[in-house]
Amino acid sequence: MSTMLPIKHVTKHRLRSKLFISSILNPCSFHAACATLASSPSSPSTPSTSNSFLASQNDVAASFKTWFATRQLELDPLVHRIYEILAASGDNDDCSAALSYLSLPLSERFVLRVLRHGAACSEILPCLKFFDWAGRQPNFHHTRATFVAIFHILSGANLKSLVLDFLDAYRRRILHHRVRFHDILVVGYAIAGKPHSALQAFARMRFIGLDLDSFAYHVLLDSLVEKNYLNAFDIVVRQIRARGFENHLTNIIVIKHLCKERRLEEAEDFLNDLKCRGEELKGPEVSFLVGALCESSRFERAVELVKQFGSSGLVPLDHAYGVWVRSLVQGGRVDEALEFFSQKKDFEGYCPTTIRYNVLLYRLLRENRLGQVYDLLVDMNESCIPPNEVTMNAVLCFFCKAGMTNVAWELYNSSFEFGLSLNHMASKYLILTLCWDGGVMEAYNVLRSLVDKSYFPDLRTFCTLASALCRECKIDEMKELMYLAVGRNILPPASIYNKFISALCQAGRVEDGYLVHGELKTVAARSSYVKMIKGCVKMGRGDIAARLLVEMKGNGHKLTHPLCSAVICTLLEMDNSRGRFFNLLEMLTRYENSAWTYNFFLRAAKHARKAELGREVFELMHRNGVRPNLSSRILMLQCYLNRGRISDALNFFNDVKRQGLARTKIYNALAVGLCKANRVDISCEFFFSMFSVGLNPSLECYELVVQKLCSLRRYHEAIHIISANEKMGRPISSFIGNVLLHHSLISPELYYTCVNLRGVEEGVFYGNSTLSLLIGAFSGCLQVSRNIADLERLIEKCFPPDIYTYNLLLKELCKSDMDKARLLFARMCHKGCEPNWWTYDIMVRGFSNHGKKNEAKRWLEEMCEKGFYRFNRRNQ
Incomplete structure (x- = not known):
């Protein structure tokens, strides 16, 4: 066998894993690939090695399809046509007519042939449809063999309830049957796992003088063992022996019974007695005892037993070897199982069946030992062991776990060619892998196709798929998935409901989200409430938003303040806005009657520019015994200022001041609000009055006053405020520095004002006059170095440059040198300044003005790729 592929190559390097997997069906290429890659196990994959060694995923899938094709049953055209009709016909009458048209040679042998094919391909429903159709044909009556066949098919598919329903209906019929009526009942109930009902039917038989044959007795006896009917077991065994029906099946069932009772010594004595008497042993007798010993953790004794009977040569031990391997695996001793498996195969010529390989494959898959899974698959192929349906499901799981989603998907799409029906494990891993790999719709389609075959995912798989659908806003698919879950009495967790609600809101279907929210039995997540409320606000449904x-x-x-303000402002835009406003205030104060709650409504009144409404809320606080806090007073002041009611704002401020409650924040709010209302003189008066009462204005207050004064060309006062700011040890902010640079570019007046105020002669600058030097350079009044790097360093001495600063520099550079502008753009990005709309607009205009149309077009395309468009409004 070839050297095992290191597990890191299977799990961590997707491309390399393709090479090894695709070579499973080509041992020569496999050995060559192993040798090549083994020579440099740690070297990274390069394009050259990829081109030389790596097979495409299509080749991988094709090689596995070739291997899968070796297990296909011999094609029976007539049976194949029957199952095509059964699968295609939805209506019973159409199906019956199509089958009758074939003029089938109905007989026990033919019916069993059809049923065996269906069982091998897991076509349970078509089997049942054919059985029902055959039983209604005038020239055919079902025999015990056909009944037993359909019972086994249904029981094997966990559909024992259907067997019981059939038997109950069958028992009530008063018809003449051409088969042994009571035999069918006994065997049917036994196969369905109802030995009590089987014993009752057997008792009725004996009462009317009828008896079972050897086959029925043994089916009944095995059912009694499975359900631990000990007393009845002993009686039936005596009946079998008394009638001369005892054979190797009896011995197997007796040993099985003793093992289930944990009477292992008796079972071993019984087995030795059979050997001494020269009884024919088939192998399962030893297998049951080996399995029971392993379940009791008596592995050493199990080994001795296998060796003892193996050396005798009287017992075919293939089955016992398989049970031994399975028991080791179930006991968690996988490495011992692999060693035993290899030894018996290499030294004793043991040829394991597909089923034995499958036991190891699934255990190794569960432990994520993918390298050893791969080795077993190679061994199966080299030993010419065709895969069965269980093996193919294991292969699908393997590709999913190895991250080769495309190969798994291709094999799934071709599953019909090989009669592959996905089991729960393969379905789970395929759905999960598709979700993780971005194939959400493919994962959903897999689930949708499997639901008709009675599959529904476990909670983890369901939640993963549901989360992926919500993330991709696949609303209709998510609704159907939830419907399928509820229809199976599966209650999705609250987290999935919350994600579904969020997805509905994101898709603009807020009302649907609200309906889903109404179905939620637990408290919704905060994020769900927020998204529903924002969705309602966007739709103008303030009433629903308020309720939420x-x-x-x-x-x-x-x-939070922004959320509440958005809801309240939406209410103020609706009819009966005042009533809705105070109704919401009343309901919220029932939960928390504090200034915090009232401030929500004061803030909303400020944004809505409804000063009177704000005043009513403020007065209501006093009437309800709630003391306004500092934020309440600031919000009330801003209500007046935003509405332009300056005298009311000043009166309110004076009242607060008389109460001794005027703090820095109130002064700042008043000064800023007056600036925004274009009452700069009054704003400056309060700005300077702060110093007289020992308060220090905020940076925002400084910046806004300076900006307003500069916009009115009152540079003398602006420089005076900046000087006061510097004397207090505050550096010049980027905002103030940019305002000064902007006005320097407009007019030299700012520079002259600066020179006069600092008492410095024009053209002469001292160390403390860096700002004057910078303003003079930008206004063109001074001849300084025009090197951009020098200007950057000069700016950095005065204030920290930001994107606005660089945009000003770019705008000036673009007038003369686009190459230098491009270099400045690169340096700006390197320093962490993110270009905005204005940055790109400056570059596009600059190249256009210099006649470089192609370069301008390239920058325009990059601008659009970044999400900026030239018709956007500049936000400076």
Whole structure:
């Protein structure tokens, strides 16, 4: 056998794993590939090695299809046509007519042939349809053999309830049967795992003088062992022996019974007695005892037993070897199982069946030992052992776990060619892998195709698929998935409901999200509430948003100012806005009657520019015994200022000041608000009055006052404020520095003002006059180095440059030298400044103005790729 592929190559390097997997069916290429890759196991994959050695995923899938084709049953055209009709016909009448048209030679042998084919391909429903159709044909009556066949098929598919329903209906019929009526009942109940009912039917038989034959007795006896009917077991064994029906099946069932009772010594004595009497042993007798010893953790005794009977040569031990391997695997001793498997195969010529390989494959898959899974698959192919349906499912799981999703998907799409029906494990891993690999719709389609075959995923797989569908906003598919779950009495977790609600809101279907929210039995997640509320606000449904806001508060979730303000502002745009406004205020204060709650409504009144409404809320606080806090007073002041009611704002401020409650934040709010209302003189008056009462204005206050003064060309006062700011030890902010640079580019007046204020002669600068030097350079009044790097360093001495600063520099450079502009753009990006719309617009215009149309077009395309468009409004 070839050297095992290191596990890292299977699990970590997707391309390399393709090479090894595709070579399973080509041992020569496999050995060559192993030798080549083994020579440099740690070297990274390069394009040259990829081209030389790596097979495409299509080749991998094709090689496995070739291997899968070796297990195909011999094609029976007539039986194949029957199953085509059974699969295609939805209506019973159409199906019956199509089958009758074939003029089938109905007989026990032919019916069993059809049923065996269906069982081999797991075509359970078509088997049942054919059995029912055959039983209604005038020239054919089902025999015990056909009944037993369909019972085994249904029981094997965990459809024993159908067997029981059939037997109950069969027992109530008063018809003349051409088969042994009571035999069918006994055997049917036994196969369906109902030995009590089987014994009752057997008792009725004996009462009317009828008896079972050898086959029925043994089916009944095995059923009694399975369900631990000990007393009845002893009686039936005596009946079998008394009638001369005892054979090797009896011995096997007796040993099985003793093993289930953990009477292992008796079982061993019984087995030795059979050997001494020269009884024919088939192998399962030893297998049951070996398995029972392993289950009791008596592995050493099990080994001795296998060796003892193996050396006698009287017992075919293939089955016992298989049970030994399976028992080791179930006991968690996988390495011992692999060693035993290899030894018996290499030194005793033991030829394991596909089933034995499958036991090892699935255990190794569960332990993620993918390298050894691969080795076993190679061994199966080299030993010419065709895969069965279980093996093919294991291969599908292997590719999913190895990350080769495309190969797994290709094999799944070709599953009909090989009669492959996915089991639960393969279905789970295929769905999970597709979800993780971005194939959400493919994963959903896999599930949808398997639902008709009674498959539904476990909770983890369901949640993974549901989360992926929500993430991709596949709303219709998600609705159907939830419907399928609820229809099977599966309650999705609250987290999935929350994700579904979020997806509905994201898709603009807020009302559907609200309906789903109504079905949720547990408290919805805060994120679900937020998304539903934002969706309602966007749709203008403030009434629903308000209802959700109250429910959110009632469920203990924290409300935020932006969210509440958005809801309240939406209510103010609806009819009966005042009534809705105060109704929401009343409901929220029931949960928390504090200034925090009232501030939500003061903030909303400020944004809506409804000063009177804000005043009513403020007065209501006093009436309800709630003391306004600092934020409440600031919000009330801003309500007046935003509405332009300056006198009311000043009166309110004076009232607060008389109460001794005027703090820095109130002064800042008043100064900033007056600036925004274009009352700069009054704003400056309050700005400077702060210093007289020992308060220090905020940076925002400084910046806004300076900006307004500069916009009115009152540079003298602006420089005076900047100087005061510097004397307090505050550096010049980027905002103020940019305002000064912007006005320097407009006019030299700012520079002259700066020179006069600092008492410095024009053209002469001292160390403390760097800002004057910078302003003079930008206004063109001074001849300084025009090197951009020098200007950058000069700016950095005055204030930290930001994107606005670089945009100003770019704008100036683009007038003369686009090459230098391009270099500045690259340096700006290197320093971490993210280009904005204005940056790209400057570059596009610069190249256009210099006649470089192609370069301008390239920059325009890059601009659009970044999500900026030239008709966007500049945000400076």
